[in-house]
Amino acid sequence: MPEYKAPLRDIKFVTEEVLDIYGHYAKLPGAEEATPDMVSAILEEGAKFAERVLSPLNRVGDQQGCQFNDGDVTTPEGFKEAYQQYVEGGWPSLSHPEDMGGQGLPDSLGMLVTEMIATANWSWGMYPGLSHGAMNTIEQHGTEEQRQTYLSKLVSGEWTGTMCLTEPHCGTDLGMLKTKAEPKEDGSYAISGTKIFISAGEHDMADNIVHIVLARLPDAPAGTKGISLFIVPKFNVDASGEKADKNQVSCGSIEHKMGIHGNATCVMNFDGATGFLIGPPNRGLNCMFTFMNTARLGTAMQGLAHSEWALQNSVAYAKDRLQMRSLSGPKAPEKAADPIIVHPDVRRMLLTQKAFAEGGRALIHYCSMLVDSTKHGTDDEKAEADELMSLLTPIAKAFLTETGFEAANQGLQVFGGHGFIAEWGMEQNVRDCRISMLYEGTTGIQALDLLGRKVLMTQGATLRRFTKIVHKFCKEHKGDKRFKSYITALDKLNSEWGDVTMKIGMKAMRNKEEVGAASVDYLMFSGYVVLAYFWARMAVTARTKLAEGTDEVGFYTAKLQTATFYYERILPRTKAHAEAMLSGADNLLAMEEDNFLFLNA
Numbered sequence: 058m059p060e061y062k063a064p065l066r067d068i069k070f071v072t073e074e075v076l077d078i079y080g081h082y083a084k085l086p087g088a089e090e091a092t093p094d095m096v097s098a099i100l101e102e103g104a105k106f107a108e109r110v111l112s113p114l115n116r117v118g119d120q121q122g123c124q125f126n127d128g129d130v131t132t133p134e135g136f137k138e139a140y141q142q143y144v145e146g147g148w149p150s151l152s153h154p155e156d157m158g159g160q161g162l163p164d165s166l167g168m169l170v171t172e173m174i175a176t177a178n179w180s181w182g183m184y185p186g187l188s189h190g191a192m193n194t195i196e197q198h199g200t201e202e203q204r205q206t207y208l209s210k211l212v213s214g215e216w217t218g219t220m221c222l223t224e225p226h227c228g229t230d231l232g233m234l235k236t237k238a239e240p241k242e243d244g245s246y247a248i249s250g251t252k253i254f255i256s257a258g259e260h261d262m263a264d265n266i267v268h269i270v271l272a273r274l275p276d277a278p279a280g281t282k283g284i285s286l287f288i289v290p291k292f293n294v295d296a297s298g299e300k301a302d303k304n305q306v307s308c309g310s311i312e313h314k315m316g317i318h319g320n321a322t323c324v325m326n327f328d329g330a331t332g333f334l335i336g337p338p339n340r341g342l343n344c345m346f347t348f349m350n351t352a353r354l355g356t357a358m359q360g361l362a363h364s365e366w367a368l369q370n371s372v373a374y375a376k377d378r379l380q381m382r383s384l385s386g387p388k389a390p391e392k393a394a395d396p397i398i399v400h401p402d403v404r405r406m407l408l409t410q411k412a413f414a415e416g417g418r419a420l421i422h423y424c425s426m427l428v429d430s431t432k433h434g435t436d437d438e439k440a441e442a443d444e445l446m447s448l449l450t451p452i453a454k455a456f457l458t459e460t461g462f463e464a465a466n467q468g469l470q471v472f473g474g475h476g477f478i479a480e481w482g483m484e485q486n487v488r489d490c491r492i493s494m495l496y497e498g499t500t501g502i503q504a505l506d507l508l509g510r511k512v513l514m515t516q517g518a519t520l521r522r523f524t525k526i527v528h529k530f531c532k533e534h535k536g537d538k539r540f541k542s543y544i545t546a547l548d549k550l551n552s553e554w555g556d557v558t559m560k561i562g563m564k565a566m567r568n569k570e571e572v573g574a575a576s577v578d579y580l581m582f583s584g585y586v587v588l589a590y591f592w593a594r595m596a597v598t599a600r601t602k603l604a605e606g607t608d609e610v611g612f613y614t615a616k617l618q619t620a621t622f623y624y625e626r627i628l629p630r631t632k633a634h635a636e637a638m639l640s641g642a643d644n645l646l647a648m649e650e651d652n653f654l655f656l657n658a
Contacts, residue, residue, distance in 0.1 A: 059370050059482025061112040063104035063173045064418075066612065071419050075591075075598050078165065081426050086433050088163050096166060099151075103170040106146065107177035110139050115178040118319020119485045123260070125311045130259040130321045136181055140214075140262040149185055149214035153192060157208045164432065168425035171355070172418070176362040179489055180319030184217055184257045190351040191218025191269050195288070198336040198344040203288060206298055207267050216265040220352065221252040221289075221325060222345070228254075229502050231271065231342065232280040238272040238287060238332060248272050248289050248332040251309070251324065254496070258323030259291075259308035265300050266291040268325070270332060271341050278339065286341030287332035305330040316488030349497065350450055354424060356497045357453035360461030361421055363490040364414035367468025370482060371410060374472055375403055397471070405626070406467040412592070412623040413460040415616075419591035420457065424449055441522065447511050448519045449587070455503035456584025458493035465490040504576035507583065513562050513572065520558060527551045527590050534593075539600050543593040546624055550586045550631060557582070557635055564641065574642035582634040589628055596620035 072078040078096075082088040114135045121133040143149065152167030153159030167189075174182040192211045195203055210216040227233035236250025248270060252258075259266070268289040277283030295301040309324040336344035375398035379389075388399045397403045427449070430442035469476035469483040476483040494500050512520045531548040534540045561579065564571040599616035607613060 058480065059116070059366075059486075060373075061108060061115075061177045061366065062369060063100075063107055063177075064365065064369075065100055065104055067415060067418065068100065068169060068172070068422075070598075070612075070616075071415075071595075072165075072169065072422055074602070075419060075594050076423055076426060078422075078426065081165075081429065082163065085163060085429055087161055088429075088433070090160075091162055091166055096169075099166065100169060100173075102146070103148075103173050106142070106148070107173040110142060111174060111178040111181055114139060114181060114319075116482060116485065118178065118180045119316075119489075120318075120479075122318035123311055123321040125308070125321075128259070128307050128309075130261065130308060130311060130323070132184075132260050132262055132321065133319050136184075136319065137262045139181060140184065143185060144214035149188065150212045153208075153212045154196070157196075157204065158212045164428045165422065165425035168358070168422065168428075172358060172361065172421070175355075175358050176365045178319070179359060179362055180317045183317070183320045184260065184262055185214065186355055187220065187257050187352070188214070188216075188218040189355075190220055190349075191267055193351050194269055194286075194344060195267075195335065198286070199288070200335075203333065203335060206294055207288060207290070210265065210298075211267060215263060216267055216290075217257060217260075217263040218267045218269060219255055219258050220345070220349070221255055221258070221268050221270040223252060223254045225251060225253055229498065231284060234271060234273065234284065236270065236272040236327065238274050238285060238334075239329075240274070241331075244333075246272075246274075246287060246332045246334060247329040248287055248327045249329050250327050252327070253324050254312070255323045255325045256320055256496075258321065258325045259311075260321050264292075265294075268306065269335070269345070270327065271345060272332070274338055281342050283339055284341040285338050286335045286344045288335050289327065289330050289332040293331055315491055316485065317492060350446075353450050353454040353497045353503075354421075354428070356493055357417075357424075357450075357457045358421055359490070359493040360457030360459070361414060361417040363461040363486055363493070364410055364417060364457075364464035366486050367464045367483070368407070368410040368414050370486075371407055371468045371471040372398070374475075374481075375407060378472075380473075403471060406471050408619060408622045409467055409627065410464040411619050412588075412627055413457075413464045415595070415619065416588040416592050416623065417457045417460065419595060420449070420453055420587060423591070424453055444519055444522045448507070448523055451498075451503040451507040451511065452580060452584050452587055454497060455494070455500040455507075455580050456587070458490075459500060459581065460584070462487070462490045462494060500580070501577055504580035505573060508561070508576045508579045509572050512558055513565065517555070517558055517562075520555070523587075524551050524555060527586075530590065530594070534597060540593070540597055543589075543596050543620065543624060546628065547586075547589050547593050550589060550628070553631075553635065554583065554586055557638060560639055568642060570642040570646060574645050575638035578634040578638035582631050582638065585628055585631050585634070589624065592620045592623045 082091045118133040124131040150159040152162050152164045155161040188211055195208050224234050238246040238248050270287045270289045271284050273283055274285055291306050292300040293302050293304050305328045307326050309326045312322040376396055378397045379394040380397050383395050383399045388395045427442040427446050430438045465486045469487055472483050475481050531544050534544050561575045595616055599613040602613050
């Protein structure tokens with residue numbers, strides 16, 4: 058049976074030893090409470106909740122799914138009770154303002170708990186996970202009355218939140234959306250339209266659901282410049298802030314999906330529902346990016362979660378499963394065959410999962426510390442963190458979900474035929490993971506955002522913000538022979554990153570289609586280089602610890618060995634991506650549309 062054990066040792070290695078999270082907290086206003094003792098206690102309790110409560114429900118959610126009955130949705134057995142434990146434990150309020158009932162701790166600390174929840178049971182974790190985006194949106198863009206009315210209930214976990222963007226005729230192209238918002242005499246709006254693919258849009262886990270909805274005002278201009286943002290609660294709220302009568306919001310159906318069966322993916326109908334404008338009129342998409350950026354980083358976490366789940370279960374199986382003898386001679390002569398972990402190809406798959414899981418962990422938690430700085434840093438720190446986040450968010454979202462899916466498939470492959478059987482949990486991991494490359498913007502959309510908007514439209518300034526950090530790191534360690542293999546390769550690729558960017562930019566000046574043609578390969582190239590930077594940092598830390606003397610020789614040696622595997626076996630993929638992205642748009646666009654398929658002889 059599949060199991061999950063929170064990787065607390067590795068989490069502490071990344072956050073404390075590599076990223077110096079306590080040095081970060083010491084400079085962060087309001088983070089005084091985040092002491093090593095408190096953080097350790099939070100992680101220990103979070104691990105217990107993830108391992109003992111959520112992990113056993115992961116397969117339950119997949120097998121039972123959500124049940125739809127005339128507009129009502131019932132979640133799988135145990136989900137509601139687990140959510141009540143989550144609320145009673147104070148977990149929803151961890152990283153939210155104290156004046157709204159939160160605990161005021163850094164976002165990065167909340168993200169550590171999120172990682173454990175996400176890996177233990179992604180479907181369940183989506184219910185409270187989407188609420189954080191709603192909270193951040195209302196906190197940043199709502200009026201004081203809206204914050205007082207909705208935020209405290211969301212922070213406590215009594216209510217949950219959603220984001221309602223997609224419609225039947227438009228997914229990524231939100232400029233086509235048709236949902237209407239008609240002004241009413243009391244200052245509210247009547248919201249009418251249908252939204253689809255709304256995760257956690259209806260369920261039985263909380264008393265109320267606060268929908269954050271994109272819609273058009275009657276006089277709105279066409280396209281994305283005519284979109285406004287609204288708060289639309291499932292139940293209206295009375296003058297005292299309590300749940301009142303049912304709003305004109307209903308769930309029309311739930312989707313029958315490939316994976317994440319434990320989370321309700323809903324068709325939501327708004328039939329003149331009462332809504333309240335949040336942010337300026339016709340600026341809803343700008344405000345919604347607060348929610349979307351939160352969700353994109355959360356989706357990057359999904360890639361890490363599925364890599365970690367695959368790794369843990371694959372290693373356990375590979376140590377136990379006996380098949381064939383090692384080509385160099387028996388490694389377990391007292392047994393009928395050797396455990397498959399001795400075979401090079403199995404190790405290739407395990408090390409790939411390990412490289413993506415542990416490298417992805419460093420990237421995710423580095424980004425979460427940037428989120429802290431965007432909220433609580435000095436003006437200069439906020440500006441730098443914002444720029445770094447604008448570059449790293451699409452990379453983290455797309456790259457980590459692509460590699461997470463690869464790791465999940467490698468996990469299934471390690472199990473052989475048993476991986477295809479439901480009881481082992483590996484095929485569920487693959488199915489649950491697949492959505493991550495689709496929602497919050499597909500890999501292609503993230504790639505266009507990265508190359509087109511974040512890099513070329515800033516004439517490379519955003520990219521240089523990060524490549525300078527990498528260059529400085531390489532310069533600091535260039536003279537140390539212990540790190541030569543990592544630093545030489547990283548320094549070269551960091552320089553090449555700028556070169557290929559310039560070449561694509563020159564091509565795009567002659568043909569704009571070159572951006573779309575190069576974008577996915579450019580993003581994957583970028584992702585491999587970013588992870589190489591973090592693996593180099595982890596290798597430097599591990600080598601330093603070993604030199605100082607430690608009783609955890611195995612742990613730090615494994616870090617160095619995984620870094621070497623990543624640099625020698627995974628990082629060469631950048632060569633193929635560079636060649637592909639620079640090959641031009643003609644090999645994609647030359648074929649006539651009618652020539653893609655011939656069915657008649």
